[in-house]
Amino acid sequence: MTALETLHLIPTVFQPFRNVTAAESTRHGGVSPLPFASLNVGLNTADAPENVQENRRRFFASLAIDPEQVVSSHQVHQDRILKVTEPGRFEGYDALITNRPDHFLTVTVADCTPILIYDAGQKAVAAIHAGWRGTVARIVEKTVAAMQEQFGTQPADCYAYVGTCIDLCSFEVGNEVADQFDKAYKQFDPAQQKFRIDLKAANVAQLAKAGLPMGQIGISPYSTVLHNLDFYSYRAGNGTTGRMLAVIGIRSAE
Template identity: 35%
Template structure:
């Protein structure tokens, strides 16, 4: 496992040692443990887009962000739509954001080169991908569910980092976080056909199960896209942790039939 489990009292969160070793980012992937949420959101729901009192969610955000040295009031997030739009968080964006103080909508990936501006994306089975360019000091977070994976959002994010920040893929560090594994992700023929039309290596990432059902390997699909984008094999970290299987640690949309909170990926440049 390329992610480290950190514990502070009841709080449990994950970090990526290779990212920590660079000394230029603060980051984590949250679990469901260590917050103040109740009921189906117990206990560390981090999404403000759930039906939970704002003060409860904000307390959870304060708990986790304080633990990694981030100011939760500066978090930049978007209401995700399972699309392929990438939000560039620059000075112009921050000026516009400060005028309305509302979360963005419609973006499933965030990138920035601004220090002390924490990015945040949300998960409950979809694939979180952390990107770090330690040379140009650029970070990215990608929310890649099955729709985002089929739309190649991680490739589009790398391309935007190359275009805007002159990121060289061979310098990128990448990490694929906890999400639903292949054997837990059964889909019907219509969804499988979308992947067949989207990937030349379809036979590697899809397995016919029978009775019109298929298993899709989102981990492998995203890893293949990172490699095809020019990221080096040795620079790709994989948690290999299934959100559906690990009931004690993670929320899971599939397992809990949508009655669940959300984990988050959080990352900021500290210099």
């Protein structure tokens, strides 16, 4: 048993807003056997579909979310953004935005960075999947810009959470990846002759560049690799592992 023996974590940055439901799942409290143990919510894994569906049911139930109100996309590590007008599963988007209540946006991760945004002024939300490709493509900045265009969002009114992902000390990459990152977000390891990338810092910087106050940005203290007993890591699992969900939505007044 570990210290995080819970189905989900609630980002503290959103806790003052009672109308906002936001969370990220852990790997605890599900029904999947090894190597997916136990709360694997990834639809595109080799786990038994009935296990995944039960895990997803448990996760959403723990947050009092109706699965019929959930929005997801098959993510492709690019920078396409979908303005959501109805629940369902879509194809080819790595960021979802909406100003509709009772639409709960989700992204799936297992090392990539989940970013959740709440616009307290215009009552809109975003869920973003940012691996290294999405980070290089500046998907976070583009999502904030899309919220400004679609909803009239003012970045100063926004609160954001940069979720659990692979950490700097674990994310070794070759020059072909490192060359695409600013020097502020990479460190060279002379022993390994490789660079290490800080995805959290790179995405926090994009939020700040987009205009969000640093005091309104929460950052997960956890790592998918260093805390692999609590979170799934694609890298630590050599490609065979479960997935977590990050979710955000605004509840209707009633």
